[in-house]
Amino acid sequence: MPGLEELLTHPGIWRGREDGSPTVPTRPSGLAQLDQALRGGWPRGQLTELIGGPFGSGETRMLLPVLAACTRERRRVVLIAPPATPWIPGWRQLGVNPELLLLIRTATEADAVWSCEQILRQPGTGALLAWLHGTAGAPLRRLRLATGAGDACAFLYRPPAAARQPSPAHLRICWQGVGDHLRLEIIKQSGGGLPRNRPVMVPRNLLNQRCVP
Template structure:
């Protein structure tokens, strides 16, 4: 039995309850609420599975971390994006367009191949891929490629899929919120999931967030005591 456990640990197929979180290198996400929930930020490398509707602010959530990681002078890659990536927006937020690569593959299989090649090349600091169907074997290949290339792989897929726990470094679910996005961390390597919370984007993106609603509770005037 001990030999089997050692084999599984060497293959990174089991996680020990006494494994220390601080052994994992992390970088700030750019949002205090998310950093606190992740006890530091996004991992330095690995795979992050994000379940999210399209267009609720999922890209805005990642931009501060992507800008920070671009200081390594490596490429930021977008693969199979379901919308046009706005270069002017990226430049306005401080990302160098010379270090941005956009790939539009002909099929889902080509998207997976492109992501794996970019991740393990060592030329990319981050790879964002929109993909709807991921299998466990495919996820393991991408996770290994990200670790080999010291890259971070964000996979964005819509939440209508069957919830399958994949062997990733981090898994999150996003929903729309008036002041930003609502986040639920469902899986975290070296730690435990956190309670759902909201990320306030009004300071960074005031034009894309709704102002706080005034309270609709009316207070009754106090009766005068004679």
């Protein structure tokens, strides 16, 4: 069994701080206004839900800075059951190393959940993106445990109806394409109350800029 010191240093353990919020390691999002809302960036070793539609509104491009950072560190980026094959030349131009990309197609959603669990428990995983439609309850709790076994950024894309369902995810964000912006609203953020700032409006032309170190 792991010793007490090892348990106390695990990112999923809340050791407490004066401000009453847990310490969660993060990766910068590449967008200053989003980092401020996320308390530093995308959480590592935690489950993040991105809830919205329709696909193709910029919801994947907003993650390219963190995906590029992972591949610069020679860490894997895994896509499970995406609704379309990403345009790899474009991702390469935006800083993502395609040699470290892994795309997994699954026959059923149960297979997708199982694949997520296995990938998240593997060392060397930097980020996982999975598209789940009807998953709820116990499977999500299993995914949260699997995410806590490592320090990857785990993103689950879920449909708008999922916003009305309870979830064990550390972070939940509703996204929507609005004109030339992507509107992001945090509906759950563990470790304290929701931020008081208004929804984050990310210009889509900003999402097209090259990811830099």
